[in-house]
Amino acid sequence: MGRFKSKLLTSLLLSSTILIFSFSAQAEDENVSWAQLSNEQRQVLNPLASEWDTLRPWQREKMLSIARDYPKMSADKQALVQKRLSNWSRMTPYERENARKRYQQFQALSADKKSELRKKWIEYQKLPESERSRLRTESPEIYTDADLN
Amino acid sequence: MATPKELSDFLASVERRAFKQTAYAVRDDHAALDIVQDAMMKLADKYGNNPSTEFPMLFQRILQNTMRDFWRRQKVRNLWTTLLSSFGGNSEDDEDRDPLETIDVEDDSDEPSVQLERSQTILLIEKALEKLPTRQREAFVLRYWEEMDVAETAEIMGCSQGSVKTHCSRAVRSLAIELEKQGLSKLGIFRPMVPATGSES
Amino acid sequence: MNSHEKTRNKDLNSNMSEVQRTDTYLNKDSNEMANERSLTEAQIAHEICDALEERSRHLTATQVKRLSQARERAVQKLSSQSPTSVQSNGGALHWLGHQMSDYFGHHRAMSSAMIAGVMMLTFFAAQQFDFNNNLENSDAFLLASELPPEAFADKGFDTWVDSKASY
8 A cells, every 4th residue: 555655656756747847848948049040030039139148048938929929910010029129128027027017908998098198108208317217216116014024 | 054143244245235236137126125135034044054155155146046036926016007997096195205215324425526426427337237138237246246256157147157258248348338328438437448349229 | 345445446557548459359359359358348347346336335224224124134034043953054955855754754645645736736837837828929019019118117107197197
């Protein structure tokens, strides 16, 4: 009985180990260097050429999926992607994560509200940089002291 | 093996740098304080019994990992939803801001104008540092600010010594170019530098 | 700390003209060049780090307070750890291993059920992972959005919109 259990245990352990390993192996594959990219990928990701090899594996993965969806887009959207890609890669992961969440929320807004926000963004950019940086530092923090323990 | 006093001294010697380094990486002072606090606790908890000579390396590694964890699990304040429900709702007041917040603790006052110029320079440097790609900033900070050697930096970052060198020289190069672009040479901090190739787009 | 600064000052004073000279060579890749370059690189880096170091000494009172509280907590944590529960040098792992083997020794049936549970969880998590990976919209759509990514990432914009909205 005990023997059976321990056999079962071993095989369970083994199979979950295999499962985990196969996943990490898959993740390893994503760590492709610039030279290893296909021509199409390089074309799309060209704004990142100089820094590609400094990106972390999961960042590369994200960027590769941009290249994957790129052909599905209209020409003017593609131009936008290219134009914004370099700034995008330079944001901190934290900023990108924020941007993703807000983008999703933005998508959920009505067309009216979207266009209102567009106008506001244009207006916001006209503020002097000093004012904008004040707003950034004054923005209420996500953290409260209760979170700190 | 380390005594509480050794730990305390070590932390006191690195905490300010650690905080600023984290803040440059996550661009959020509060988050940076959290991360440093986390890293300190982890050091004490898991490695408190290691000899104190191992603290610098261990702490840096923990700090880098904590930043990474933070980025992954970061949750954001749900502003767009607030917006949705409340064009016209009330915003949070910031009246409970600490008035001490704006006071510098130390003030080694040189001549005011010189000091102003210097602080502008530092501001430019900080901005340039924030703009660097993550890996480059990490390598730069560890290698030059924390004064680790190439091997140690490589170990902390989990990459080869060769890539540490590449990251470092790319970092210094783009910092120099960026600062030059900001006219920093005029402030007498740097000699004019002529980039060998065109500056990056 | 003192030796820190001394080294930097030394570097600082040694011939700055080198900065100019070597940088025009930056793209050549011979070995001597590399040496000379790293010297210059170190000089620039040290100047920058001097500035950063200076900056790090001027934190706000609140920040300084938070840091020292954090430090005190960490030190307290160390003081409260009894040396028997965790031995020095890799002791934690050793200890954990010991506990685990004890545990497994005594609760075979329980633990195999537990492992099976963990395995199922892993499996579902993996499924989920795969699923998300395939269906998740990539950042491409965000980049092509009506608003630039900076608008989504800018905390200041949020605050500003918020403050406008409340009046």
